[in-house]
Amino acid sequence: MLNALQVLTTVVVGVMVGVEFSVAFVVNRILDALPEDSGQLGRAHGGRLLGAVMPVWYVTSLxxxxxxxVAGWHHHGTGLIVTAAALLILSVIMSVLLLVPINNRNKTWTPDNRPADWKQQMKRWERFHHARVAVIIAAFALLVAALT
Structure with missing residues (x-):
């Protein structure tokens, strides 16, 4: 049973890392290259879609x-798992304190109502997001290391 839990957890966290990595280094670059207001509209839509899905995914992963x-407390690699959990807690705290406030504003913006500094706010969100991606990659790496 522990093996199934390990595999399920690693897959769920790994796919979450892949999605967040893709947003950081692929999707946002695509949106930035779109003409006129398309990129901002895409970011708002992405904020609504991922803003609804990712909190559940982060909490489920944690x-x-x-x-x-807990289940593998007396098994090899428990320290790695506990450290990975601490990093996932850090990623949730980062999300709530740094990323969600910006995303909550962004997801309501249109070309008619966005603030003058919307691009600066998106750049700040991206910096925070890159840091969060680094944290969850580290957590994922620890989970994989615990399997060996």
Whole structure:
């Protein structure tokens, strides 16, 4: 049973990392290259879509890692799992304090109502997002290392 939990957790966290990495280094570059207001509209739509899905994904990942840590407490790699859980907690805190406030504003913007500094706010969101991606990549790497 522990093996199934380990595989499920690693896959769920790994796919989440892949989505967030893709947003950071692929999707946002595509949106930046779109003409006129298309990029801003795409970011607003992405903010609504991913803003609804990602909180559930982050919490589910954290819960799975916590269950893995408890279920495998006396097994090899528990310290790595606990550290991965701490990093996922950090990523949730970063999300709530740094990224969500900007995303909540962004997802309501249109070309008619966006603030003059919307591009600066998006750049700030991207910097925070890159830091969060680094944190969740580290958590994922620890989970993979715990499997070996």
């Amino acid at each position: 819960v799975l890692v916590a269950v893995w840590a």
